[in-house]
Amino acid sequence: MKKRTKEIIEIFDKEFGTTIVHYLDYENxxxxxxxxxxxxxxxxxxxxxxxxxxxxxxxxxxxxxxxxxxxxxxxxxxxxxxxxxxxxxxxxxxxxxxxxxxxxxxxxxxxxxxxxxxxxxxxxxxxxIFHEPSVVVDTHVKRVSNRLKLTKNQDPVKIEMDLMKELPKDHWILFNIQAIAFGRKICHARGPKCDICSFQRYCKKYQEDMKGKI
The missing domain is CATH 1.10.340.30 (Hypothetical protein; domain 2)
Incomplete structure (x- = not known):
């Protein structure tokens, strides 16, 4: 695993935890x-x-x-x-x-x-359900993984394959949960709260926005 990816994962784990959270209600x-x-x-x-x-x-x-x-x-x-x-x-x-x-x-x-x-x-x-290591690519994962330069792709299947290479298996399903929490709280599609974000040094959007202000 790349040092950069490892640092990103450590921040996610620290700020959003490693507990599998279920946002949808279901019994089976x-x-x-x-x-x-x-x-x-x-x-x-x-x-x-x-x-x-x-x-x-x-x-x-x-x-x-x-x-x-x-x-x-x-x-x-x-x-x-x-x-x-x-x-x-x-x-x-x-x-x-x-x-x-x-x-x-x-x-x-x-x-x-x-x-x-x-x-x-x-x-x-x-x-x-089956606890098979799986990468779930939703709108939050797509946005966050692109901004953090974990992928350069927009196609969900290609993003899934990229993240499978970038992330350790024990974080495949967890990354989706963390990305949803991060996307809802800070990394919004429009008007992200970059001033309070811990990923500034890794974020493509933040760096591009900073260049535009110089």
Whole structure:
């Protein structure tokens, strides 16, 4: 591991801890799969409100797989893109029930073969349910890893591969949690709080902004 990367990790660990925090509410693999699908372009807080009602009405894989599309759409409407999300959720639950005998698979290929499930969602499930070292690339990870020069890429899959090379395995899933906390508290997409940030010496944006003020 590069000395620079090691220093960045040490700061993250010190300021944001090493505890695995769950931002989405779930009790098992299929619920996390559904919640993560709903989280696309939606806040975790909103998803948690919606899934509380959704999981109460549909308490099992089979119940959700057999659900009426319009009913699911109505429940998840506030998460945005609800037509596609409802179709994909019901479709993925049918696949889990019929093709995987009611058990959410742990393999990346099997998970991404489910309707609407990309690498981000698959890695959330793999990392949090099956404890498989996985890098989850969401908007916070993409922004933070670019600003800290841990990657030069914008494509999520390429960023994932870069971070797998840069970070030790025990920080793969943890980096996502730390980056979310850091992104929400300090490293905002617009108007980041650079004056109180501990990563100034590592940050491409901060250094570019400083040059512009000279």
């Amino acid at each position: 693999a299929w619920q996390l799969l559904v919640a993560t699908t709903l989280s696309a372009q939606c806040t975790d807080a909103r998803v948690n409100i919606v899934t509380k009602e959704l999981f109460k009405k549909y308490p099992s894989i089979d119940a959700l797989a057999s659900a009426n599309l319009k009913d699911v759409e109505e429940i998840i409407r506030s998460t945005g893109f609800y037509h596609n999300k409802a179709k994909n959720i019901i479709g993925s639950m049918k696949e889990v029930r019929d093709r995987f005998h009611g058990v959410v698979p742990s393999g990346i290929e099997e998970l991404t073969s489910l309707p609407g499930v990309g690498r981000k969602t698959a890695n959330v499930v793999r990392g949090n």
